[in-house]
Amino acid sequence: MRRLFHIIMALMLTVTTVMAVTALPDDERGRKEKAQYVYMESLNARQRGDIGAHYDLLERAYELDSTNTAIAYYYGLCRLSRSGITLRDAESALAMMRKHIDASPDDYYEAIFYADAARSIRKHDLALGALKQLWKHYPYKPEVQSRLADEYAMTGDYANAVAVYDSIEALQGMSLELTSRKVMAYSALQDTVRVINEMHRLLATAPKNSSYNMVMGSVMQQLGMPDSALYYLNAAQEYEPDNGYTYLAKAQFYNEQGDSAQYDNQIYKALINENLDLDAKMGVLTDYTRQLLQSNDSSERVNRLFRVLIEQHPHESEIHELYSEYFVVKKDYKAAAEQLGYVLDIDRTDADAWRKLMLVNMMGENYPAAVAAAEQALEFNPDSIELYRYVAPAYLEMKEYDKALATYDKALSMVDSTDLTTRSVLVGGKGDVYFSRGDSVQAFKCYDEAIELNPSNYGILNNYAYFLAESDKELDKAESMAARAVNANPKNSTFIDTYAWVFYKKGDYKMALLYIRSALNNDDGENEELVEHYGDILWMDGSHDEAVEQWKKALEMEPENPEALKRKIEQGL
Secondary structure, eight states, X not given: OHHHHHHHHHHHHHHHHHHHHTTSOHHHHHHHHXXXXXXXXXXXXXXXXXXXXXXXXXHHHHXXXXXXXXXXXXXXXXXXXXXXXXXXXXXXHHHHHHHHHHHOTTOHXXXXXXXXXXXXXXXXXXXXXXXXXXXXXXXXXXXXXXXXXXXXXXXXXXXXXXXXXXXXXXXXXXXXXXXXXXXXXXXXXXXXXXXXXXXXHHHHHOTXXXXXXXXXXXXXXXXXXXXXXXXXXXXXXXXXXXXXHHHHHHHHHHHHHTOHHXXXXXXXXXXXXXXXXXXXXXXXXXXXXXXXXXXXXXXXXXXXXXXXXXXXXTXXXXXXHHHHHHHHHTTOHHHHHHHHHHHHHHOTTOHHHHHHHHHHHHHTTOHHHHHHHHHHHHHHOTTOHHHHHXXXXXXXXXXXXXXXXXXXXXXXXXXXXXXXXXXXXXXXXXXXXXXXXXXXXXHHHHHHHHHHHOTTOHHHHHHHHHHXXXXXXXXHXXXXXXXXXXXXXXXXXXXXXXXXXXHHHHTOHHHHHHHHHXXXXXXXXXXXXXXXXXXXXXXXXXXXXXXXXXXXXXXXXOOSOHHHHHHHHHHHO
């Protein structure tokens, strides 16, 4: 219908243009007729979906006849819609559109689009001017009045906005949407009396409407009248007890009042309400879970709500995915993997769920399960370099070095030769494999190549520096690389630990202590290797008792090599 309107309008303009130019000189008349023809062709291109040709033809038509206001309008609109346009170009495009608005202020859609375009570049005066002119021609169109009122509100002219809202109300009658807009305007004017009066007027039309009572409760709450707010929220629940949104509204009220018990109660009732749609429940549960995690609250409340929701919707994978994300935050990777298993039971072809399952198993150090998930994921995404990047470290952790190297080589064969960043990561990964296998010569060759490909690969710079320190080789080079990694990532505890370890190997224990303490300050407190390193550095600095305490602490954190730590502790004692 919209395209048909454009074509009819263009045909009409063609007729009027021909009639108007018959008295013109032949060359000028010919140019205008040609412009009109090119304009028509631009509309055809638009109808075909060829936007590039549409723009080019409009540009040509405008060059031929810039006085044709229809051509100027649509050429300006086209220019305004192009990406990367500057403010100056946008203003110029708007000026082209205005030629037609000034000439034909009663063109409804053109004036609407012009007002929207003016608003988009914050030319509210121009938008207001066009809409006020349009209102004169269409005084009974609520759409025009609504846009005009909103434009007044955007400029802060709330008095005029309310006046127009009143005009709409006189035509259409009262509605929740219209009253809400008037309430917002009166709130901006800080006219509390009229805010309350407007809500009472709306309620008077339907006293038992639960939505009206909920909004009234919200307004009273915002005005600092909690007793009145609760009165209306209770009324909403009484009038429509099966409306799940009434429980959400009361939950929000109790949350702002700091009543966690009642908040939990209302959230629970909302989630077990069968009339509340799943999207709303998911949003509630996401917000609720986030709040409990931030406050380090008991997880049992969250578990209870998830169980209720899963019982109601056993075949909705989104619930299990959200539950899995919750367990990841709690670092319960086994439970997270279990929930993803349910997602895959619902849809075995969900490649993203397979990828997530692989990552969760990696985080939980269940590397065989990670590899199994990756193999399944690759069945659905055989060209995914990302999957190869993740599964190779899993093979490394399993000490299956040949499979790890083969996986990296497979990924490298798939990466474009110009993608130096990805190639650097993959080559660096091969270096990790070689070093773990005991081939430091080949490992360091890979690290040198990785850094040459991408000098800003800070992960490789860190690993290379650490392994050089472990091998007691080229410690100055190790220090330089570790410094680059730390300078680029000053809060990365692993990088800072490497820097400290390099100083330790160089015998500079004061600097080593400075950086290992910084690493511990930036760590989440669960890295036993940092604690063990701290003990090692303290021992060499002469603080033997403190060193033993740190080794004991590391041992309690279940390190990978408890026998080595036990020997250190025994020797220290």
